Amino acid sequence: MVRRKDKGSSLAASGVTVAFGGFKALTDVTMTITPGAVHGLIGPNGAGKTTMVNTLTGFQAPTTGTVTLGDSNVGTLPPHEMRRAGVARTFQAGRLFPGLDVLDNLAVTGVGLGHSRSTSEAEALRLLDWMGVPHLAEQPAAGLPYTDERRVGIARALMFAPDFLLLDEPAAGMSEAEAADLASLIKRVAEELGTGVLLIEHNVGLVLSVSHHVYVLDAGQIIEEGDVDAILSSQAVRDAYLGSDQEAA
Numbered sequence: 001m002v003r004r005k006d007k008g009s010s011l012a013a014s015g016v017t018v019a020f021g022g023f024k025a026l027t028d029v030t031m032t033i034t035p036g037a038v039h040g041l042i043g044p045n046g047a048g049k050t051t052m053v054n055t056l057t058g059f060q061a062p063t064t065g066t067v068t069l070g071d072s073n074v075g076t077l078p079p080h081e082m083r084r085a086g087v088a089r090t091f092q093a094g095r096l097f098p099g100l101d102v103l104d105n106l107a108v109t110g111v112g113l114g115h116s117r118s119t120s121e122a123e124a125l126r127l128l129d130w131m132g133v134p135h136l137a138e139q140p141a142a143g144l145p146y147t148d149e150r151r152v153g154i155a156r157a158l159m160f161a162p163d164f165l166l167l168d169e170p171a172a173g174m175s176e177a178e179a180a181d182l183a184s185l186i187k188r189v190a191e192e193l194g195t196g197v198l199l200i201e202h203n204v205g206l207v208l209s210v211s212h213h214v215y216v217l218d219a220g221q222i223i224e225e226g227d228v229d230a231i232l233s234s235q236a237v238r239d240a241y242l243g244s245d246q247e248a249a
């Protein structure tokens, strides 16, 4: 195990609206990510899921509403300060440094967080070991198989055990078996590290299999939230999403 934290504070959006010119990508969204639990965020294409992740990680300032971390208002912090405050994310594209090996890709993040190079390398090795992929350490980032690239992206986000981890479509392009491995990793992150996870996925079955609480966005608004049973029995969800081109499982 890497480390478990019990910080108790939450990452929350309250009444968040994000407007791009006259278009509202999010309207009055309220959402809470609690430590040690997995939260799902689903919704049709263009619903505002990535905009929500951007807003919770400092990549997008809310037009109105607040983002709080514990008691602190963090809505205007830039991404690197959000990361230092304990809020990490992955991206749909890997965004690794192709000229570095995996160990160095992770160590760079540690150094960016203010740790020494040797402490960062030790953390990277411990983390890769905890994830069951120690053999990746010396692999060049360029040319990594797709699934390993995804794993390294998650490992990088997990350097020095952030309090919150936001995953933007981590299973895209994965086989069923690979998505199942990812599901078990996501559960371990919440259970063993105490991290609060927000999972955005088009793979609704994956989201429902790991999430304690699910939010459903449609056209920038939360149309439903609750546990898996609540989502599966929601007519609003069926109408807006599950009944369109996606299946629940």
Ligand SMILES: Nc1ncnc2c1ncn2[C@@H]1O[C@H](COP(=O)(O)OP(=O)(O)OP(=O)(O)O)[C@@H](O)[C@H]1O
Binding pocket: 020, 023, 024, 025, 043, 044, 045, 046, 047, 048, 049, 050, 051, 052
């Ligand atoms: N920087 C921007 N400027 C203008 N419009 C934007 C911007 N970013 C996102 N949008 C619009 O906001 C809406 C929500 O986009 P967003 O990417 O958050 O949705 P999504 O639910 O993540 O979609 P997908 O499932 O297709 O990834 C879309 O209509 C998108 O075109």
